[in-house]
Amino acid sequence: MTTQLENAVREALDQLADAPPPADLAQAAIRTAGRQRTARLAVAGVAAFAVALAAVPLAVGVLTAPDDDLSPAGTGPGPAAKPFVVTAYSGVNNPGDPGPADDYSLLLDPDTGEYDKVPFNEVVPSPDGSQVLVHEGDNSLAHPSRRGVLNRESGKVRWLPGSAGYTSGASWSPDGRQILITNRPKAEDDPGPGFLLVDAATLATRQVEVPDVSTQNTNGLAFVWTPDGTGVALTHSVSDSESEPGRVTGIGFYDLSGKRTRVLRVTGGSLDEGSGFSPDGSRIALDNRFGSDRIQIVDAATGTVEEEFSVPTAGTVVGWYDSRHLIVKDYGDRDLTERPSLKVVDLTGKVTKTVQLAEGSDTAQRVHVGSSLGTATEKLAF
Template identity: 50%
Template sequence: MTTRLEGAVRAALDDLTGVAPPPDLAQGAIRRAGRQRVARLSVTAVAVVAAVSVGVPLVVGGTGPTAGPAQGPAEKPFVVTAYSGIIRSGDPGPADDVSLLLDPATGRYGEVPYNEVVPAPDGDPVLVHRGDNSVAHPSRWGLLDRATGEVRWLDLPAPGYTTHGTWSPDGRQLLFTVRPRGSGGGFVVVDAESLSTRPVALPDDRIHNAAGAGFGWTPGGAGVMLVRSAGGGSTHVDRYDLQGRETGTAEVPGGPAGTGVVSPDGTRIALDPVEPGRCRVVDLTTRIAVLPRGLPDAGRVLGWYDNTHLMVREGGAIRLTGELRRTVPLLPEGARAQEVRVGSSAGLTGDAGKLAF
């Protein structure tokens, strides 16, 4: 549980009851409330479970079979590589969650004792996480060697709020957003080979206006970007080099829809406008909505499948709607996962190839 989230939970209780919560408010209750919020808000650039065309009006349906023949990309470049944060029966909090990791040789998912797993672009190593940032279960991030099972733990900044780590496109570096307890913050770049860390400080107000999303890599990995609220119903997309120097910014109408909302080529952004339950796609240069009618259920927009299709989580399936009429079911356990990781299908062999989409 992050300090910021714990404070939000306490503030919410104040608002609801009019009475301040006791100082010994049960940590388990806070953790349970926190995991529910994380399930809604923690979205990463590679967390995707559906693709919907941004070029036509869309209707996102249920998780059952879709009508009509399957239509989609001629190739199947992606596969679900992991299910992170699966809640077990009787599980008191996120520190006790487990994850499922795909074996690309067998096509089977094996349980691992980490509540978050993020395979590198080529599948190995795997970024793993333990704990929930509480006193009893401090957060730890490490790199898991799939062959040996050994974990090299990272030395990240002092306790505070640290977002999910994301791999650079070439798999050589990791990016974390950090907000130490008290004030300040920025991002940290970690070398995946040496585990050396390079913290970069940025203005505190910008980081705290990022709606919990944090920094992401720019297309190509030469820099980072931060999607944040700029007030007045607008959003800023700020770009920085890896030394923290601002290299550009774009202001567009509407609020951010989550992490990974900028398209892979950096030209479009998915936005949650003032109208509830809607999402728009806006060209970052022209500020013109390329999908004026929006998408339903904006809270489920997770990222981009490619430069022309958005990815949407739809229950227990990978849902392709609009012009793409296909449903790819997830594992039953995967429906309970807080995040679904998608990576390249290039390394799949044998029956594992059937999992590609």
């Protein structure tokens, strides 16, 4: 069995402990091996962050072999394009470990340009980089699950109260003041389906129930923030067959009280955590994570398909580079003779930049990118 196939089966088993997935999830995962690996609840770590972080002196976001003219007159991004850098690799498989409880992450130190190997499976840096949402455990008796907020300056973690550790799909609001966590109950005494809003300063938690999580979310996806931070969105999906992933029927938009405000009728793919909306919020990149490698760009107001194209090596969207380009993770070939990388592609799928990822990050569940301005990594920006 190849490494990539093993990872696909492993991912399928991980997801069984999280959202209610399609019944034939292992087959679906194998079919989409190399595609985006769903952010899972099971994460690794230790009880406290007092242990010293192990520095991993690896280059970050090195630009190689540009394939296009990136001047304002060319097809590439103009001078206003934000310089990006990889800020974290979340959930790296620990070699020889059969389960997720001992997985770790790589977190960029902006002062040194090196990665710290941290004992958490899930790490999500805040928009300004000063805090990091972390998760440990796999929701088992041996490894209880919990979430916390790591202060980068002090190295201390404040742990979220109660059931917040057993939920999934966590992301920061655009202003970094709130944390959005999708809640999919697993036990009768768990909170109802919907999402949790956590105040990042006080960790005060508010539960918001949304029945659509149970009735129209057979793919088990997470809520995402709208660009203005005043609402959230969820990709609706229903199952036509127990042996196939759910069929996408649209994107539901909700205010922060859980009231549905509108539904965007799209069927070409899913809105992913933090990566789907264009910089100005006018368009959405839909990633067909359970099927083909086709990406659709749709109008955020009408759902009209503006562009449709394939991405390299069954890659998956990480985010928007600028209004005319996406950042895509290329998973490399099946035997990993060609390592995974990030690629900047235009809205026809043409590659304009290739960014090599850090050594040891090939199996990361998720790659996070952010601005490199004002950091020691600015010269390595892409």
